[in-house]
Amino acid sequence: MEGGCVEEASSDWVKRLHVSKVPQHIGSGVSVVLDPSAEGGGIEAESRKLSSSWYKGVVPQPNGRYGSQIYERHQRVWLGNFGDEAEAARAYDVAAQRFRGCDAATNFKPLTESNDEEAAELSFLVAHSEAEIVDMLRKHTYHDEFHQSKQTLRSAREILFDKVVTPSDVGKLNRLVIPKQHAEKHFQLKSGSSVARNGVLLNFEDAAGKMWRFRYSYWNSSRSYVVTKGWSRFVKEKSLKAGDLVSFWRSTGSEKQLCIDWKTSPVACNRAVPPAIRPLPVVKLFGVDISGVPARGDDGKRGREMELFPPPQFFKKQFVEAL
DNA sequence: CTATGTGTTGAT
C-alpha cells in the first residue's frame, strides 16, 4: 500500500519549481518588486517589510527566522520555525508528501522509490500519522527519528522462513520457488483475484538497508508460488549459488517491513567463486525494477558493503543437511 | 522580554 508513488517522478519537480515561485530573481532578469515604495530607495526595501519570494509553505517571521506551514482541509497546519528558509522549505516538503502523497508539489526534488534512501524515507513517512510527522517537524527531530527508525528496523526482525536455493532457483529460469507451506502462510495471494493472476510487487529490505522489489505470483501450470521479476538481479548481485541460503524476515516494528538476507553455502563457497568478487555480505538495491535500467543507473555507488549482518540461525541442521 | 504560532484577510 505504501508503494503509491512509483518511478519517474524525478522529471517534473523541476517544472514545479519553476511553476511555483522560487526566488525573486529569476533567470529572466525580471526582478520582482514587492514593495513599490521601497524600490526607489533600493536596498531600503528589505529592512522594513519582510521580503518574500520564499519557498512554498515558508513564511518569514519578524525575528528573521522562517516559519513553515501547510494548508489542509481549509486550515493551516503549523510546521514550526526554522533558522533558514531552506530548512523550512524541507519541512514543508516532508509534510506535503505525507499529506498529499508523491504528487505533491515540493520545493526540492520529491522522494521517489527509485532510490534506496528515499524509498526508506517514504515508507517511514507512511508508517507514521500526519500528526506524528508534524510533531517531529515542529520539534526538529524528523531527521533523527528517521535515521533511528532505520536502525530499529534493521535490528528488530523476526524470521519468517528460509530456503536453500536449488540450481533452478539460481539458473536461467529467473525465478525462485517459494515453498507452498511458507508462501501460503506469509505471502498470501487472494486466490482468483486479479492480484493472484498478475502477481504483486513486494518490497524487501536487506540487512544493509537496501530495498529489493520482487514480483510474487502463483503459477497455475506448476501450481507453485514464485518470485519472478527482480529475482535474477538479486541472484546476480549476491552471486547466489545453488546451496546458498536465503531467508525471509519481517521487521517487528510498526512498519512491518519485509526483509531478505542470504548466506553463502560453505560448500558452494569453496568450490567456486573467486573471493575477489564474492563477498558483499549484503547487497542493497532498491526496489523498483532496475532490471531494465542501464547498468549505470543503479550502481555507481555500490558503496557500503558492511560487516556481516549478525547471522541469524543460519546454518542450522536443516541447512547443513541439505548440503 | 522575545519568539512563536494564531487570527484574519485578500489574492489566487
Next chain:
DNA sequence: TCAACACATAGG
C-alpha cells in the same frame, strides 16, 4: 489553498 501581516501569548 496560500501567504502577508497584525498581534496575542507561550515561554524563559
